Amino acid sequence: MFQIKEQAKKYDVLIVGSGAGGGMSAQILAEAGLKVALLEAGPNFDPADPETQTQMKWPYESPRRGASTDTRSFGDFDMAYGGWQINGEPYTRKGNSEFDWFRSRMVGGRTNHWGRISLRFGPLDFKRKDHDGKGDNWPIGYDDVAPYYDRVDKMVGVYGTRENIPNEPDGYFLPPPKPRLHEMYLKKDLKKIGIPVIAARKSVLTKKLNNKRGVCFYCQQCNRTCTAYADFSSSSVLVQPALETGNVDLYVNAMVREVLTDDNGKATGVSYVDRVEMKEYSVKAKVVVLAASACSSARILLNSKSEKYPNGLANSSGLVGKYLHDSTGASRSAILPHLMDRIRYNEDGVRGIHVYTPWWLNDKKDLDFTRGYHIEYGGGMNVPLYGFGMGMEKKNGLVPGPDGKKKKAGGYGLDLKEDVKRFWGAGIGFAGRGESIPQKDNYCEIDPNVVDKYGIPVLRFNYNWTDDEINQAKHMQDTFEEIIHTMGGIPMGEKPGKESNYGLEAPGRIIHEVGTTRMGHNSKDSVTNSFGQTHDVDNLFVMDGGVFVSQADKNPTWTILALAMRSSEYLIDELKKMSI
Amino acid sequence: MDRRKTLKLMVAGSAATGLVLTGCESPKTSSDAGQSKVDLENDLGYGRTDEELVRDKALVKESFFSDHDLATITVLADIILPADGDHPSASNAGVVEFIDFMALDRPTFQVPLSGGLRWLDHESSVRFNKVFKDASADQQIAIVDDIAYPEDAKPEMSQGVKFFSTMRDLVLTGYFTSKPGLEDLGFMGNVPNVWDGVPQEVLDKHNLAYDEKTLKECVDQSTRNEIMDWSDYKL
Numbered sequence: 067m068f069q070i071k072e073q074a075k076k077y078d079v080l081i082v083g084s085g086a087g088g089g090m091s092a093q094i095l096a097e098a099g100l101k102v103a104l105l106e107a108g109p110n111f112d113p114a115d116p117e118t119q120t121q122m123k124w125p126y127e128s129p130r131r132g133a134s135t136d137t138r139s140f141g142d143f144d145m146a147y148g149g150w151q152i153n154g155e156p157y158t159r160k161g162n163s164e165f166d167w168f169r170s171r172m173v174g175g176r177t178n179h180w181g182r183i184s185l186r187f188g189p190l191d192f193k194r195k196d197h198d199g200k201g202d203n204w205p206i207g208y209d210d211v212a213p214y215y216d217r218v219d220k221m222v223g224v225y226g227t228r229e230n231i232p233n234e235p236d237g238y239f240l241p242p243p244k245p246r247l248h249e250m251y252l253k254k255d256l257k258k259i260g261i262p263v264i265a266a267r268k269s270v271l272t273k274k275l276n277n278k279r280g281v282c283f284y285c286q287q288c289n290r291t292c293t294a295y296a297d298f299s300s301s302s303v304l305v306q307p308a309l310e311t312g313n314v315d316l317y318v319n320a321m322v323r324e325v326l327t328d329d330n331g332k333a334t335g336v337s338y339v340d341r342v343e344m345k346e347y348s349v350k351a352k353v354v355v356l357a358a359s360a361c362s363s364a365r366i367l368l369n370s371k372s373e374k375y376p377n378g379l380a381n382s383s384g385l386v387g388k389y390l391h392d393s394t395g396a397s398r399s400a401i402l403p404h405l406m407d408r409i410r411y412n413e414d415g416v417r418g419i420h421v422y423t424p425w426w427l428n429d430k431k432d433l434d435f436t437r438g439y440h441i442e443y444g445g446g447m448n449v450p451l452y453g454f455g456m457g458m459e460k461k462n463g464l465v466p467g468p469d470g471k472k473k474k475a476g477g478y479g480l481d482l483k484e485d486v487k488r489f490w491g492a493g494i495g496f497a498g499r500g501e502s503i504p505q506k507d508n509y510c511e512i513d514p515n516v517v518d519k520y521g522i523p524v525l526r527f528n529y530n531w532t533d534d535e536i537n538q539a540k541h542m543q544d545t546f547e548e549i550i551h552t553m554g555g556i557p558m559g560e561k562p563g564k565e566s567n568y569g570l571e572a573p574g575r576i577i578h579e580v581g582t583t584r585m586g587h588n589s590k591d592s593v594t595n596s597f598g599q600t601h602d603v604d605n606l607f608v609m610d611g612g613v614f615v616s617q618a619d620k621n622p623t624w625t626i627l628a629l630a631m632r633s634s635e636y637l638i639d640e641l642k643k644m645s646i
Numbered sequence: 647m648d649r650r651k652t653l654k655l656m657v658a659g660s661a662a663t664g665l666v667l668t669g670c671e672s673p674k675t676s677s678d679a680g681q682s683k684v685d686l687e688n689d690l691g692y693g694r695t696d697e698e699l700v701r702d703k704a705l706v707k708e709s710f711f712s713d714h715d716l717a718t719i720t721v722l723a724d725i726i727l728p729a730d731g732d733h734p735s736a737s738n739a740g741v742v743e744f745i746d747f748m749a750l751d752r753p754t755f756q757v758p759l760s761g762g763l764r765w766l767d768h769e770s771s772v773r774f775n776k777v778f779k780d781a782s783a784d785q786q787i788a789i790v791d792d793i794a795y796p797e798d799a800k801p802e803m804s805q806g807v808k809f810f811s812t813m814r815d816l817v818l819t820g821y822f823t824s825k826p827g828l829e830d831l832g833f834m835g836n837v838p839n840v841w842d843g844v845p846q847e848v849l850d851k852h853n854l855a856y857d858e859k860t861l862k863e864c865v866d867q868s869t870r871n872e873i874m875d876w877s878d879y880k881l
Contacts, residue, residue, distance in 0.1 A: 118693035122836060125823035126740070127691045129706055129747045132823070137698050147695055220876065227863045228881070238876055241865035244843035250854045265863065272865040274873045281870050283838035409848050410832035415841045449835055450828065455818030459796050459811055476795040478726045478814065486818055487831055 070346040077103040080351035085175030087610040087630040088357035089304030094634035096313040105320040108171030113291040113302045121290040133452035145291040146170035146179040154519035158526040165527035166574035174301025178291040182268040184224045185620035188233030204615040206596045214628035223275040226267035234424045240272045248445035249421045255553045266419040269298035288417035324370040333606040339520040353605045360612040364582035368512045380600035383589045387510045393578040394500035395571040396539040398546040400555035405492040413447040435537035439500030439619045447491035455486045498542035501619040529573040539570035583612035597636040605646045710749040718779045726817040733830045741820035762809030
C-alpha cells in the first residue's frame with residue numbers, strides 16, 4: 067500500500083536544500099532560536115571526512131588518473147555527487163533547444179566543488195533596464211543588499227583588493243595571494259591595451275577568519291572541497307554551525323516531491339521520498355523555504371498542484387520557471403613561447419585565478435551587444451591529470467626546438483618526452499563569463515510525459531540564446547585574440563566563428579542558472595517579493611538563485627548568500643510580528 | 647573479442663546495472679540497501695560513492711585487451727616513451743595497465759584501439775610478413791615513422807596516424823600522471839605549502855618584479871595564522 071508517513075516533529079521552518087541559500091537560511095534561523103528541518107536530497111557530507119576525501123590525493127591513485135566519469139562530470143576527484151546526468155533522474159528539452167543542468171546531491175550541494183569566485187553585484191547590475199532599456203530592474207538596489215554583502219564577507223571570508231571601480235563594489239576582503247608567473251605577464255601586458263587585471267575575489271581563507279576554520283595551504287584543489295574548511299562550502303561553513311546550535315534536524319536523502327497546503331492555501335510542509343529506503347514521508351512546519359536551486363525549486367512549485375492551485379503553487383503570475391537564464395561562456399587558449407623551459411617550483415597556489423579582468427566597457431555605447439563579461443585566466447605548472455600531454459602533435463611543430471629549428475609535429479621517443487616537459491606551464495587559457503538578457507521564452511516547465519524513478523514529474527527545458535549573447539561571445543573571441551597577440555602568444559586551434567556561435571557554450575553549461583522564481587513588486591510581474599516571500603502564499607519563501615531578476619556577469623553565489631541572509635532575517639521579523 | 651573477454655565484460659556490465667536498481671549514492675556503507683553481497687570496502691585510496699566503488703572495483707579486476715594486444719601496446723608505449731637514464735619506460739611506469747583500464751572505463755576507446763592494433767598488425771604483416779610485436783625494432787620504427795607525423799604522413803596512412811595519435815595521447819597522459827612521470831616532469835606541488843609568489847630567480851629571468859602596490863595588498867604570509875582584523879578597514 068502506498069503510504070505517506072508523517073514525521074512526528076513539527077518545525078517552525080522547513081528548508082529544502084542545503085547549498086548556499088539553504089545553508090545560510092538554516093544558520094540564520096537556527097541562531098535566532100527557531101526550530102528548523104533542513105532537507106537535503108543527497109547523503110550527509112563533511113569535507114573533513116577522510117572516507118570521502120579526494121583532496122591531496124595523487125593522480126595515480128585514481129585508475130583513470132582523474133578523468134571524468136558519468137558520476138563525476140568534472141573529474142574523478144571533483145567533489146560533486148551528481149553531474150550533468152543522474153541515474154534515474156532525467157530531464158528533457160523542448161524541440162531543438164539546448165540546456166544542460168548540473169545537479170549535486172549531497173549536503174552543501176554544488177558549493178562543495180564550485181570555483182569560489184565571489185563577486186558582488188554592482189549598482190548598475192540591479193538596474194540594468196534603466197541603463198540599456200532591456201530586461202527588467204530588480205525591485206531592490208545595491209544599497210539594500212550592501213549591508214548583507216558586508217556581513218557575508220566577514221562571516222564566510224573572501225579575498226580581494228579595494229579598487230574603487232564603480233560597478234565592482236569593494237568588500238571586506240582578506241588579502242589576496244600574489245600573482246603567479248603568467249598572471250604577472252597578464253598584469254604587465256594588458257596595460258598596453260587598456261584591459262584591467264586586478265586581484266581575484268574568491269572565498270578562500272588567506273588568513274584566519276575564526277578558530278573553527280583553517281587557513282589555505284595552497285593545494286589548488288578547492289574543487290575537491292577543503293578538509294581544513296579553508297574555502298566556502300555550505301556543508302562546513304554554514305550547515306555545521308547551524309547543526310551545532312541544536313535547533314536543526316537534518317534530513318538526508320530526502321527528495322522533495324511537493325509542498326503541502328491546507329484548505330486556506332497556506333503551506334503546511336512538504337512530502338518527500340527517502341532515496342535510500344524509497345519510502346514516502348511528510349514533514350510539517352509553519353513556514354516552508356525552498357532553496358533547492360533555481361530549477362529544482364521551480365520544479366517543486368510546479369509539481370505542487372491542488373484544486374486551489376491547478377498551475378502549481380505560488381504561480382498566479384504564470385512566471386514560475388520563466389526567465390531562466392545562465393551566464394554566457396566562451397573560451398580560447400594559447401601557448402606563450404617565452405614561458406617554455408620553465409624553472410621548476412611549486413606553483414599550485416589557490417585553485418584557479420589569483421587575478422581576473424572585470425568588465426571594463428560599461429561606458430562604451432557602440433558595441434553590438436548589451437551586457438558585459440569578465441575574463442578568468444588559466445595557466446601555471448599545474449598537476450598533470452587525465453588529458454595532460456594530449457594533443458602534442460598540435461603543439462610541438464609550432465615553436466623552434468632548443469636548437470632553434472622547427473621540428474615535425476608529432477613524433478615519439480625521448481625527444482617527444484622533452485617536448486612535453488618544455489611545454490609544461492607555457493599554456494594560458496581565457497574564459498569569458500558574461501551577462502545574458504533574461505527572456506520570458508526561456509524556461510523550465512513540467513514535462514507532461516516523463517517522471518523520474520521516484521514518480522516525480524521532471525523538468526523540460528526550452529532555451530535559446532539571442533543575438534545579444536552571440537555577439538558578446540564574438541567580442542570575447544576578438545578580445546582573447548588581441549590579448550594573445552599582445553602577449554606574443556600562439557593561439558591554439560581555429561578561432562571559433564559564426565557557425566559555432568563564436569564558441570558560446572550551451573545554456574546551463576556555466577552553472578549559473580537563475581531567474582525561475584523572480585522577485586518583483588506584485589504577482590503580475592513576479593513570483594516573490596524582494597525577500598523571497600511568494601506573493602501568493604505568505605508562509606512560503608524561495609531563497610536560492612530563482613529570485614534573481616537578472617544575473618550580472620558576476621558569479622551568483624555571493625548574491626544568493628546575501629539575499630538568503632536578508633530574507634531569513636525578514637522571515638524572523640515576520641514570525642515575531644505574528645504576521646505569517 | 648574472444649569469448650572469455652566477452653564473459654568478463656558481461657559480468658562487469660551486470661554489476662553496474664545492479665547498482666542502478668538500488669540507486670544508492672550514500673558514500674557510507676548502507677546495510678539496508680540490498681547490497682549485502684557487494685563488497686563496499688574502499689581499498690582504492692580516495693573518496694568514492696558506493697555506486698563508484700562497485701563499478702571501479704569491478705573494472706580494476708578486468709582486462710579489456712587480449713594478451714596479444716597488451717604485448718603490442720607494450721611495444722608501442724615503449725617506443726613512444728622509452729626509458730632514459732633516470733626514469734623508467736612507459737610500460738614500467740604502469741601505462742599499459744592504465745590504457746587497459748581506460749578501454750573499459752570509456753568504451754568509446756574500444757573500437758578505435760582494438761581496431762587500430764589490428765590495422766597495425768595488418769600493415770606489418772603486409773610489409774614484413776610478421777605481426778607488429780614480432781617485427782624487428784627497425785621494422786617497427788619504419789611503420790611508426792609513417793604514422794607518427796600527421797602533417798607529413800602519406801594520405802593512405804591516415805587511419806594509422808589517427809590511431810598513433812590516440813596512443814601517444816594515452817601514453818603521455820599515463821606516464822606523466824604516474825609517480826615516476828611526475829618526478830620526471832619536475833612536479834613539486836600537491837603538498838601543503840605557503841605560496842609567497844614567484845621565486846626571485848624566476849622573476850629575474852623574466853625581468854619581472856612585484857610592484858609596491860601588489861606587495862602591500864597581497865597577504866603577508868607571516869601573519870596568515872592571525873585572525874583577520876577589520877577594525878581599521880575602510881570601505
